[in-house]
Amino acid sequence: MFIDGEWVTAASGAVMDVRDPSTGKVIANVPSADQTDARRAVDAAKNAFEAGIWSKISPGDRANALFRVAAMLEQDLERFAKLETRNTGKTIKQTLNYDLPYSVDNVKYIAGAGRVLNGDAMAEYVVEGTSAVRREPIGVVAVITPWNYPLMMAVWRAFPALVTGNTVVMKPASYTPLTTLELAKLMQKAGIPKGVFNVITGPGGKVGEELAQHRDVDMIAFTGSTEVGRRLSELGAGTVKKVSLELGGKAPFIVLDDADLEAASEGAVVGGIINNGQDCANSTRYYIHESKLEKFQELLVQKLRQARVSDPAEPDTDMGPLISQSQQSRVKGYIEAGIKQGGRLMFGGGVPKIPGHEDGYYIEPTVIFTENHQSSIVQEEIFGPVFTVLRTSNLEDAIKKSNEVIYGLGASIWTKDVTKAMRAVRDLRFGTVWVNDHIPVPSEMPWAGYKQSGHGASLSRYSLEECTYIKHVYFDLTGAVRKSWYHQIYGKK
Ligand code: NAP
Numbered sequence: 001m002f003i004d005g006e007w008v009t010a011a012s013g014a015v016m017d018v019r020d021p022s023t024g025k026v027i028a029n030v031p032s033a034d035q036t037d038a039r040r041a042v043d044a045a046k047n048a049f050e051a052g053i054w055s056k057i058s059p060g061d062r063a064n065a066l067f068r069v070a071a072m073l074e075q076d077l078e079r080f081a082k083l084e085t086r087n088t089g090k091t092i093k094q095t096l097n098y099d100l101p102y103s104v105d106n107v108k109y110i111a112g113a114g115r116v117l118n119g120d121a122m123a124e125y126v127v128e129g130t131s132a133v134r135r136e137p138i139g140v141v142a143v144i145t146p147w148n149y150p151l152m153m154a155v156w157r158a159f160p161a162l163v164t165g166n167t168v169v170m171k172p173a174s175y176t177p178l179t180t181l182e183l184a185k186l187m188q189k190a191g192i193p194k195g196v197f198n199v200i201t202g203p204g205g206k207v208g209e210e211l212a213q214h215r216d217v218d219m220i221a222f223t224g225s226t227e228v229g230r231r232l233s234e235l236g237a238g239t240v241k242k243v244s245l246e247l248g249g250k251a252p253f254i255v256l257d258d259a260d261l262e263a264a265s266e267g268a269v270v271g272g273i274i275n276n277g278q279d280c281a282n283s284t285r286y287y288i289h290e291s292k293l294e295k296f297q298e299l300l301v302q303k304l305r306q307a308r309v310s311d312p313a314e315p316d317t318d319m320g321p322l323i324s325q326s327q328q329s330r331v332k333g334y335i336e337a338g339i340k341q342g343g344r345l346m347f348g349g350g351v352p353k354i355p356g357h358e359d360g361y362y363i364e365p366t367v368i369f370t371e372n373h374q375s376s377i378v379q380e381e382i383f384g385p386v387f388t389v390l391r392t393s394n395l396e397d398a399i400k401k402s403n404e405v406i407y408g409l410g411a412s413i414w415t416k417d418v419t420k421a422m423r424a425v426r427d428l429r430f431g432t433v434w435v436n437d438h439i440p441v442p443s444e445m446p447w448a449g450y451k452q453s454g455h456g457a458s459l460s461r462y463s464l465e466e467c468t469y470i471k472h473v474y475f476d477l478t479g480a481v482r483k484s485w486y487h488q489i490y491g492k493k
Contacts, residue, residue: 005194033202048195114163249409277385331384408450
């Protein structure tokens, strides 16, 4: 682990295994930290913050340090991509062409945006004075990340905090700590002062909970499940911490009767199996206009048949394994429940046999048609490549049903009718709405949730604002001993 600029083991000496999900084999072990290590990392981050070695240097100097990290990451892109694939089971096609280049772009954007973050400072609001808003760092930010985008989520959550002058204690998911530890090496090489960026590896129940309760942690930036998000809200309340939550999703994918079905079915495959079906934005609920239902299902199944589920390290693999055996059992359970609750299996549903990867945590892309909107495959986040297809009769019905879940992260609408598209944009209660596409989020645009998908913001200037306090500063311009508004006390002459 990386604490206060040093590479250390857990105080207890404990270690934990890290596996390759495509084979189930152990590929590394890392320290298994507990509360003692968490406290040590917080002390380092607090001392670094208070010393001002990072919080009080200029945004330009912080940006330059982060640009050095971006440059090193770009140079080392292939090695990082291979490592991320090995540790997560994501396809190499995805890590090389998406996770890594996009993360580099995210770092560059965030580093640059740190220099243009400002607060209101304009004209006079009252005649006798002038005001300004200062944006100041919050302090020590504990960043807790999930296993589905280990490096990208580290960037999304830690870098806005860093560029605005905070110091960070990072806890990656226990399944996938490897690229975050490699990132710490780049931070060290880039000359980020010691104590500013710390990484501890260990179970969320011990390390994460300690960070959430620690009085010297000023903010939690969490990306993960809604369930753990709720727990962190409770724990953070003890010290009235700022708790920024980016949680689960259950994205609807609405196809109206005038949609380009070729484009919609192509987008549906990508939206459903990207990241092996473990993306918080995955399209999962397909509301298809009844006149197009049969054709859409036919195209979807035809295209899924062509998707290659195999070794994620092979360049033409389209889908790799799930992250773990327990995730595999969970997804199988949802498929069974969906069928029991009235669903009709249209495609997949099994575990593919991949030579050399017999113990990997694979599952076939699966299509289930259901009329039961209360079914668990419609209402709950499965986090696997399960396409739930539903019938809809019109736009209003599709919007209403789309909104009838606890989540509100991403949604898409497929139509050529601009009026209908704009009505959907207005009425879908989701943090992102795509029209005739599903998944892209440029670095400049916010990624944020509605409802139980959380209330944090990643990317864009909003993610930086979230990591700052705002301070109002008021200057008297009169120099008078008795200001005009003192009449409240002294009375009018
Ligand atoms: P998770 O189980 O909530 O775990 C996320 C992180 O929290 C891990 O580092 C985990 O540590 C830690 N943790 C677990 N229990 C904790 C506790 N009691 N106190 C503090 N920390 C604790 O989520 P996941 O399974 O890794 O990730 C999948 C979830 O993330 C999905 O729900 C997905 O939708 C969501 N997600 C959301 C976004 C978004 O932008 N909104 C992006 C990506 C993923 P351990 O690994 O040690 O358990």
